[in-house]
Amino acid sequence: MKEIIIECSEMETKSQALEVLGKSLSAKGGLSDLDSLYECLVGLDQPVEITFEDVDLLDVYLGEFGEEIFSTFEQAAEENENIELI
Secondary structure, eight states, X not given: OEEEEEEGGGOOSHHHHHHHHHHHTTOTTOOOSHHHHHHHHHTXXXXXXXXXXXXXXXXXXXXXXXXXXXHHHHHHHHHOTTEEEO
């Protein structure tokens, strides 16, 4: 199982968040919005364990957008059995 660690302390703005998530998930062409994040996640065809480091900072730095990011991961994990959120 592949392990991905997402460092939330590096995501102080929306653009930084999408850049960090794109790099962490090896998204071809990067991520432009939450829809592209969702599509990337549901497209994962190998088992992956995703860990959020300092997840409380999503709320601090990004507020509602941070909540939407985490919600997107939860929705994708429900759709794709290859995703395990830690």
